[in-house]
Amino acid sequence: MKFYQSLILNFSTKQNANLAFHVQDDPSTVIQNHQRLAKELGYEYKNLVHMKQIHSNIVKIVDQNDNFTNPPTCDGLITNKKETPLMVMVADCSPILFYDDVKNIIAVAHAGRAGAFGNIVQNVIKSFINDFDSDPKNIKVEVGPAICQKCYEVGVEIVKEAHSLRLEYAVLQKKERYYLDIRAILKKQLLHESVLDNNIKISNICNCCDDNYYSYREDKKCGRFAGIISL
Numbered sequence: 001m002k003f004y005q006s007l008i009l010n011f012s013t014k015q016n017a018n019l020a021f022h023v024q025d026d027p028s029t030v031i032q033n034h035q036r037l038a039k040e041l042g043y044e045y046k047n048l049v050h051m052k053q054i055h056s057n058i059v060k061i062v063d064q065n066d067n068f069t070n071p072p073t074c075d076g077l078i079t080n081k082k083e084t085p086l087m088v089m090v091a092d093c094s095p096i097l098f099y100d101d102v103k104n105i106i107a108v109a110h111a112g113r114a115g116a117f118g119n120i121v122q123n124v125i126k127s128f129i130n131d132f133d134s135d136p137k138n139i140k141v142e143v144g145p146a147i148c149q150k151c152y153e154v155g156v157e158i159v160k161e162a163h164s165l166r167l168e169y170a171v172l173q174k175k176e177r178y179y180l181d182i183r184a185i186l187k188k189q190l191l192h193e194s195v196l197d198n199n200i201k202i203s204n205i206c207n208c209c210d211d212n213y214y215s216y217r218e219d220k221k222c223g224r225f226a227g228i229i230s231l
């Protein structure tokens with residue numbers, strides 16, 4: 001059970017302050033926020049790999065060029081390296097943490113509408129299987145606080161796109177308004193990749209409804225909170 005003792009798995013809140021460098025916060029303040037969080041959770045902040053997130057479905061295996069000051073451009077990261085925390089930053093999108101405690105592999109993914117529509121979850125699970133020889137039945141998944149369906153109104157174009165991708169089950173219509181359920185999409189995609197229902201934990205916290213989290217829909221200049229996982 002050594003693995004469980006050493007695994008770090010956490011979702012930050014507003015108390016940990018903003019962790020993103022692209023939201024016009026002073027970089028030295030952002031670094032201090034990272035240092036504080038790292039101390040709290042017990043890792044070296046300089047060992048952390050985060051991402052230049054671009055709302056894609058690109059998943060990258062961490063290599064020697066990836067580090068705190070040189071984050072790779074992608075929306076998913078996977079590694080078997082110890083003491084190499086992975087971080088996904090969000091404010092409405094879903095932060096997803098994955099781990100296989102048999103093969104000792106961890107991954108993170110950023111899934112907003114684009115990531116969910118592009119099925120980034122499938123690419124992460126495929127990397128576990130193809131690059132690290134994981135059995136999907138051993139992969140545990142935690143989806144952190146993200147925007148709930150009630151808060152996530154979308155336009156007709158998005159609804160059309162959802163229908164073309166056969167995701168109509170995730171669209172709720174109330175009179176002339178449409179609401180999208182990203183969690184439902186992620187859950188279905190994970191099950192489709194043979195992740196076990198019992199191994200999927202989806203937070204019911206909505207970062208938009210709950211004041212402890214940043215929300216881009218609420219404030220376009222908001223910070224980012226994060227999901228962090230480390231071996």
Ligand SMILES: [Zn+2]
Pocket residue numbers: 147148149150151206207208209210
């Ligand atoms: Zn909400």
